[in-house]
Amino acid sequence: MTTVTQHRVRARPAHPSGPTFLAYTPNGKKLVTAGSNNVVRVYTTGSDGEPTNLDDCQENNTAVAATNDFFLTGSDDGTVCMYSLETYTYEKMVTRFTLPIRDIALSPDGQWAAIASDELAVKIVNLEDSFKILYLRDLPKPAKHLSYDPSGTFLAASCTDGAVYLYSLSKEEPELKRKIQGVIRSLDIEAETSSKAAWHPDGRAFAAPTATRDIQVISHSDGELQRSFSGGHMGDITALAWSPNGALLLTAGKDRKVLLWDTKSQKIVARYDYPNVTNIVWHSHENIVSFVTSDGELFIYDNFVQPDVAPLLEKTLQHAPFIRDPLAETDGNARKVVANGHRLPQEPRARRKGTPDTLDSILGDAADEDDFVSDDDGAGYALGLKRGNDHLEEIDDFDHKRRAASSWQPRIHQSFQPGSTPWRGNRKYLCVNLIGFVWTVDQDTHNTVTVEFYDRDYHRDFHFTDPYEYDKACLNEHGALFSCPPSKDNPSTIFYRPHETWTSRADWRTPLPEHETVTSIALSDSFIIATTSADYIRIFTLFGTPYRIYRQKSSPTVTCTSWHDYILTMGNGPLAADGSTKLLYTLSNLKRDENLQSEDTVALPAHATLKSVFFSDAGDPCIYDSTGVLLVLQHWRHQGQARWVPLLDTRRLDRLRGGGKEESYWPVAVAQEKFHCIILKGGISILISRNRC
Structure with missing residues (x-):
């Protein structure tokens, strides 16, 4: 484990004290921040210059999300607005609620925005045609966080009742596939403590903070608990984010610590001392991490992952940390199972509706x-x-040329x-x-x-x-x-x-x-x-x-x-x-x-x-x-x-x-x-x- 003792990254005063939010564009070129004032700031990656300010936005912003072309903000007055990243101007109001907005999640293709508010129903709005709206209506209490899986097929809603509701978006209407209880806490809608379901980049599982201040990985296909990241934080977890390749997990807590975890071993590989961190994002392809605090400060941390850990960040997409990983049996280094000379495609598993642990x-x-x-x-x-x-x-089917070039073995x-x-x-x-x-x-x-x-x-x-x-x-x-x-x-x-x-x-x-x-x-x-x-x-x-x-x-x-x-x-x-x-x-x-x-x-x-x-x-x-x-x-x-x-x-x-x-x-x-x-x-x-x- 490494404790980072190098010079502290300079804080950038971005917004007044209060809830602060940030989002990278998918290409990593820009970073958008929003807070309790009516100014939204857009920072250019690699530039130490002043950000571009949009000072005609709504006040008391409570959420922000970005594509390469535009960004969305949600505010305390229940409005969700779109702004151009090309002209830095207001484009339109996407939708409006009667109660404050709490989170915005953009689909991977940037065509839909899932929006949570203090109302019970979650809206999924088409950004080209705002009259096309889908609803998640099965929530007994308001949703605090929303997150799309990498394919855009599933949407996880972390509800204030202490359950994660997993919806399938593969049909015309969202379908509730699973309610996962006993993992996240029941939280007040305005609490700084996080209950967000953060999807692993391989799309097979997500991680969520638990009441015991651990991070639990959950398989989306069956709701089973997989590996957990435990024993790290002494205070409630306020933010978590996977590295782009899924090899590392970054968490922040009320114990004034930011922890970097190795996904494969679930061990802490670095500790950072930063208090009041409320939101964290990774750059899409560079060794940069940005985070904001409840004091309205922004930290852009270049070369965040230290040299002894950096090789993990350079790897290709890694598997989610399953206890028994089905993909491990099909890795290139694994010996394939053969039956009578033929290996059948991996069959799907089936399910019996019954009591837990059946x-x-x-x-x-x-x-x-x-x-x-x-x-x-x-x-x-x-x-x-x-x-x-x-x-x-x-x-x-065997590649006959490759088989001829390799040593022959009988298929047993x-x-x-x-x-x-x-x-x-x-x-x-x-x-x-x-x-x-x-x-x-x-x-x-x-x-x-x-x-x-x-x-x-x-x-x-x-x-x-x-x-x-x-x-x-x-x-x-x-x-x-x-x-x-x-x-x-x-x-x-x-x-x-x-x-x-x-x-x-x-x-x-x-x-x-x-x-x-x-x-x-x-x-x-x-x-x-x-x-x-x-x-x-x-x-x-x-x-x-x-x-x-x-x-x-x-x-x-x-x-x-x-x-x-x-x-x-x-x-x-x-x-x-x-x-x-x-x-x-x-x-x-x-x-x-x-x-x-x-x-x-x-x-x-x-x-x-x-x-x-x-x-x-x-x-x-x-x-x-x-x-x-x-x-x-x-x-x-x-x-x-x-x-x-x-x-x-x-x-x-x-x-x-x-x-x-x-x-x-x-x-x-x-x-x-x-x-x-x-x-x-x-x-x-x-x-x-x-x-x-």
């Missing part, structure tokens, strides 16, 4: 994604799920856990079936795991603190099974927890040898199975006793599932003509130590991927592939006679005839001769059962 916590929003799941009948069983697992991401099917989802933000579903579901939340220092059941008369929901950071789980009527990857302090571990009974519960945990990782797990009424990175199949009794261990012939291992005494394992086999591996399966009876089917091929069409594998309630192995076909393994009890028989082709459902619907299906189970699945489509989900073919 399935909608991880799964997505139809506002910016194609597929969406909601519990529209309120029964609580329509689970929102991401349509693919970590193993179901598709690569683009990566391991996956049936019924689980990828990390989304700081949350992940570990297991979903007809018994219930298991999900985990990353809390930085540990995880918290929650297990919920559909039949709460038979089982009680529970959750626990998870220092091991379990990433796989299985759930049945008798217990819950978990596994975790190795960490610096712990090896890869298997943990079994029986459900509550009238006797004492006998939890047990067993570690794997060093450098060996669990790749998939399965839980039946009789056994616990784990496949590992060493290509071992490790089998335990429900009491934790090692029962059998052997090395799988087809490797690397892919997944496993079980039912009673039977186990189905899958692994990578020989190469196909396209350079990808074939999937092979082995089906065994553990008690009899007998292979019923050994290293047989999983019947997948060309370029298709395996989406799930499970046993039906009758004990028949089933698979569901990316072409939307459900298959069952017939005659599997007779060696050499097994074959994969299609039960249902979801592409041929009556509901899809006519081409009017675009939807896909997340497999959950085959039970009572029905296929239980979740419909994924643009905004509606229904848990359905389809009769067998």
Whole structure:
């Protein structure tokens, strides 16, 4: 951390004491300030000369916003006026309120102005045609701050009731997408303390001050809390602003401090001593920061970021500080996940409307994604799920010239856990079936795991603190099974927890040898199975006793599932003509130590991927592939006679005839001769059962 001790930047008396506001033009050439008098000052970047003064403006200005061609001011008398930056003259009155203006936010294209006042409704006015006005009418109290996301698709309104209201502007009328509570404080409309939602430049999240004087980052797609900047200020936060590339965050507080934070580490990299700072802006492309105080003073700080930190400011656009960043998996340095030689496009996640910390916590929003799941009948069983697992991401077509120039590698099917989802933000579903579901939340220092059941008369929901950071789980009527990857302090571990009974519960945990990782797990009424990175199949009794261990012939291992005494394992086999591996399966009876089917091929069409594998309630192995076909393994009890028989082709459902619907299906189970699945489509989900073919 650096404490800046160099000479203090000279204050420029801009306006009388009182609320003072400023804004850079997008090209950074001019800086506009407004305050409690009727003079607006325009400063030219790089010039030490006197500013250009417009002295015929309204008095008691309360907001200012600027484009390259004009700027807007809002005042205490409820008027919003436009002034030319070319002629420095008044152009027109944009709109008028009956109560004082509190904030103005310009859309990124400069065509719309969102305006908040002491009235309840927020106006969004078209600047070319002032008669075109949109309204935000869902606010119970006046909005204190407004901010557009970088794309202009969303508008965040920080309300004086202590909530952030997020609106979508993609339709003709603004639509309230989310109300985020428990972050910002309930504030008086004239308070110097800030509750502004400052959008990160990458547009996926915004930061807002909290009641504990921290800065909380919030994902706009699901309202989830991400990283926070904490422990910096001893007084209420009065201003915050991201650097243009999002690598740095600048905050000011009533503790007379201005703090510079590293976005990636959320650490303070510099401290500055400036009291009464109320508004801060970054220059669009130079190392310049300008801020104003409640004393009416303006500071233009050239070379603001010190040389030891300046390289951060020179980087390209940085990611918002997510706890589990989905973009981190698609960085150029990250290894792409391959399934049967093809990486599918990252699927949208879906959402279930329910109580906080339920399935909608991880799964997505139809506002910016194609597929969406909601519990529209309120029964609580329509689970929102991401349509693919970590193993179901598709690569683009290979550049044949580049492939020829590089060393050739076979494309293998990566391991996956049936019924689980990828990390989304700081949350992940570990297991979903007809018994219930298991999900985990990353809390930085540990995880918290929650297990919920559909039949709460038979089982009680529970959750626990998870220092091991379990990433796989299985759930049945008798217990819950978990596994975790190795960490610096712990090896890869298997943990079994029986459900509550009238006797004492006998939890047990067993570690794997060093450098060996669990790749998939399965839980039946009789056994616990784990496949590992060493290509071992490790089998335990429900009491934790090692029962059998052997090395799988087809490797690397892919997944496993079980039912009673039977186990189905899958692994990578020989190469196909396209350079990808074939999937092979082995089906065994553990008690009899007998292979019923050994290293047989999983019947997948060309370029298709395996989406799930499970046993039906009758004990028949089933698979569901990316072409939307459900298959069952017939005659599997007779060696050499097994074959994969299609039960249902979801592409041929009556509901899809006519081409009017675009939807896909997340497999959950085959039970009572029905296929239980979740419909994924643009905004509606229904848990359905389809009769067998």
